[in-house]
Amino acid sequence: MNVPGICAVIGSGTMGPGIAALLARHGADVRLNDISREALDRAESACTAAAGALDQLGTPVTEGGSVSFELDAAAALDSAELVIEAVPEEIGLKRRVLEQIEAAVGTDVVIATNTSGIPISDMAAAMEHPQRLIGMHWSNPPHLIPMIEVIRGERTDSAVETATVAIVEALGYKAVMEKEVPGFVENRVLYAIMRECLSLLEQGVATQEDIDTCVKWGIGYKLAVIGPMRLLDMAGLDIYSSVSGYLNPDLSDEKGISPMVTKLTEQNRLGMKTGDGMYPYAEGEVAAKRTDILRGLVTVRKALSEITPV
Numbered sequence: 416m417n418v419p420g421i422c423a424v425i426g427s428g429t430m431g432p433g434i435a436a437l438l439a440r441h442g443a444d445v446r447l448n449d450i451s452r453e454a455l456d457r458a459e460s461a462c463t464a465a466a467g468a469l470d471q472l473g474t475p476v477t478e479g480g481s482v483s484f485e486l487d488a489a490a491a492l493d494s495a496e497l498v499i500e501a502v503p504e505e506i507g508l509k510r511r512v513l514e515q516i517e518a519a520v521g522t523d524v525v526i527a528t529n530t531s532g533i534p535i536s537d538m539a540a541a542m543e544h545p546q547r548l549i550g551m552h553w554s555n556p557p558h559l560i561p562m563i564e565v566i567r568g569e570r571t572d573s574a575v576e577t578a579t580v581a582i583v584e585a586l587g588y589k590a591v592m593e594k595e596v597p598g599f600v601e602n603r604v605l606y607a608i609m610r611e612c613l614s615l616l617e618q619g620v621a622t623q624e625d626i627d628t629c630v631k632w633g634i635g636y637k638l639a640v641i642g643p644m645r646l647l648d649m650a651g652l653d654i655y656s657s658v659s660g661y662l663n664p665d666l667s668d669e670k671g672i673s674p675m676v677t678k679l680t681e682q683n684r685l686g687m688k689t690g691d692g693m694y695p696y697a698e699g700e701v702a703a704k705r706t707d708i709l710r711g712l713v714t715v716r717k718a719l720s721e722i723t724p725v
């Protein structure tokens with residue numbers, strides 16, 4: 416299967432532009448929609464930056480692809496063969512947007528949601544045709560992380576799952592098919608890591624710099640080559656049993672949001688988007704960091720594509 420010829424991406428913040436740029440790279444006419452003119456203006460340069468990263472990666476261009484920027488949702492949705500919802504992670508908003516999408520496209524159109532982990536069945540509750548809603552969870556930055564989780568809700572049609580997996584593969588990405596649980600697989604694992612790191616920081620066990628160094632080099636570098644299930648085999652299940660026996664009871668089981676993150680959020684210190692967060696950023700530093708991150712991801716992905724999968 417090819418990438419559908421006309422795609423609509425609804426929501427053009429952190430995720431929308433990278434998704435649109437990748438679909439366009441594969442020949443789609445992509446309509447990127449947002450309720451905010453400023454967001455669409457920022458999206459134009461974000462799409463250009465994403466296309467530049469795809470150039471660096473050597474992703475071939477399929478002729479005919481384009482991205483247009485639409486304030487008018489109806490215009491964006493007109494004739495769309497695939498719709499990807501990427502509005503903020505708020506179930507009420509997502510339900511309203513899904514209703515709007517549903518009313519504008521044919522019943523055979525796949526409607527995918529990029530939710531980070533809201534169960535698909537909860538979002539589909541108010542839909543007239545819930546069989547066409549599917550979770551398509553991209554990872555950030557979406558034009559570079561070559562894996563997408565595909566999550567069926569209770570009422571999702573199996574043909575919609577098959578079509579979504581085919582689209583993911585047509586993009587040259589790996590599809591991971593899952594049953595729905597809050598957070599899906601990726602964010603359950605990522606948020607377990609984040610919870611423990613934040614707890615260690617709050618306890619003063621190590622600085623944020625040292626925690627980042629430890630996780631990047633001790634865990635991230637290794638996990639880029641070997642997944643955690645096979646790592647258990649490499650380490651030895653007897654060692655895992657011994658260590659987890661005394662360690663698991665000591666790990667953070669915080670059920671709420673980290674107090675440190677709550678405080679920073681209340682102060683509008685949201686990270687790179689506001690220029691301050693877990694780290695402070697000097698003038699111009701955010702742009703430099705973003706460039707370094709993209710360059711690093713391109714370099715590592717090229718290197719990983721050259722090794723035998725483990």
Ligand SMILES: NC(=O)c1ccc[n+]([C@@H]2O[C@H](COP(=O)([O-])OP(=O)(O)OC[C@H]3O[C@@H](n4cnc5c(N)ncnc54)[C@H](O)[C@@H]3O)[C@@H](O)[C@H]2O)c1
Binds near residue numbers: 430504
């Ligand atoms: N940020 C990440 O790392 C990440 C990664 C994977 C998945 N996600 C998920 O993707 C979705 C979008 O996340 P994001 O980080 O891009 O959010 P974001 O807040 O950066 O962007 C969302 C955009 O949606 C727009 N919007 C709000 N209401 C709208 C409406 N009714 N119609 C059209 N546009 C509307 C906003 O103006 C905003 O520009 C969320 O569900 C999020 O959980 C985020």
Ligand SMILES: Cc1ncc(CO)c(C(=O)O)c1O
Binds near residue numbers: 530555556602
């Ligand atoms: C903090 C955080 N939360 C969610 C997601 C994906 O849904 C990401 C990501 O993709 O990187 C993230 O960093």
